[in-house]
Amino acid sequence: MAIDKYIMGLFKSEDQAVAAVHGLKESKWTLHRIHSPIPSHKLSEALKLKTSKVGWFTLCGGIFGFFAGFALAILTAERWDLIVSGKPVRALVPFVIVGFEFTVLFAILGNLVGFLTQTRLPRMQNLEHYDERCSGEHFGVLASCQEDQQEGLHSLFVENGGIVRVFD
């Protein structure tokens, strides 16, 4: 049985990378990973990525924070019978400020948790089959094929304007 070869196409432009992705989707080769120096809507569309779930983490964090803020303000005021300016101890009008601030705080924390869990960070090991040019200005498209088909995959990347790197 033929061994899988990992081949990376390195592209200087977003459109070239998108064209290579489309070419790979129509081929029998397996697309493994994309590296992009910028957030790219075109690549997201080409890859048909599912909608990110990070927003839900943010929303849940915000809702939790809203009630937590009110709860903190109410419990603290009631615990110490804080009377400010002759107002009731449980004064909802000013507690909106605490509720609002906590909404923002916990929405951000929720967003951070969502980001870390959804992107599976932190990653303790280095990536396999990685080219350092992907940390610069290049778009990297990593795909694999059987050893006897590497010429076809190689030419797909070259036809789309890429530089090719074959991993051992």
Next chain:
Amino acid sequence: MADEGKKSSYWIVWVAMVVIGFGTFIYLAASGRPDQAWKAYLINFLIWSAIAQGGMLFSTLMHTVKAKWSGSLSGLSEAFTGFFPVSLILFLFLFLGGAHVFPWSHGHDLHGKEVWLNIPFLFTRDLIALFILYGLGFGYLYYSLQLKKVDTTNGKGIIRTLFRILQGGRQLEPEVIRKRMDLLAILYMLAFALVLSLIGYDLVMALDPHWISTLFGAYTFVKAIYVGLGGLIIFAAVMHLNPKNDFTLPSSQFHDIGKLFFAFCLVWADFFYVQLVVIWYGNIPEETAYVIERVMMVPWKYLAWFVFAVSFVIPFFILLNKKVKTMPAFMMVLAACMIAGIWLEHLLLVGPSLSHSVHTLPLGINDILISLGFLGLMLLALNSFLRQFPELARTEKREVS
């Protein structure tokens, strides 16, 4: 709406709306209810002028921050200048109803505020202020049209002819035009904040001459941006949805203006709240009386909650969703509901000062008919403007690619 210089087939309907509105106003004034007629007139003058002023602000704002996404929306935003002359004339007419819209002008002890609160001075300063604001708006438009390479050497219309005379066949370098636009855009925004604050203090806050909220001016111009964006969304959606127009926007632009609209929904609520919390803590009778009457007394308290729900709570929760912001028809309905909410908010602000000791809301079919008349005026102004400058209602090619 802008059929290449042709009159829209709807213009008869719009003229009919204006006639109905004007007729209702005359009927009310002649049948012994001038207070009701002038109250509706004041509210409508404030809200429709704010839509035009805030709508135009969008273009100046986008130009100043060098935004690239706004494109064709800026052209539509500039069409709101068509309502500026109408607004100025409507303000002059307000002078006739001075005794009805300014309760302090008769039988009130103003405790030294007479220097500021007297009808001749009020009208003079507000007229000058509006004149400056609208002048800057037209100045910006003049250069913006030149930058868009709108050929004013032919075509009809008062504004187009005026610009042709001003231009006199001269062609300025794009860089010079941009610099002048930068200056005029910043001056317009500055004037917007100052003039709208003045209008807020003079035509709304001063109706109860003993009540003071220093933030009321800022609240007024933030509200004008909010309704201006609402008006622009409705305008863009109508233009986009009508296949007869050469105007389409990608959903990403509706999404972007939807986000801006959402942001100002929050800013408006914030300015409302920061006034409330200071008055609530301060607990000074001359400040709290105004709020208590509006949020705790019948019949106004129900209106207060309704306004808060329609103008903030409902748009806030709906606009959290990304998809709805990309749906022009839905956004049009939402923005229309919000503007109706702000109309009622104006009623809440001026109503108790003008209609004392009422047990039911002083709101009826006559108010709706008068508002219809103002809507007709706005539609005629926008249509007339786009007939003169159909170039502004075309999609820039790079946006649809």
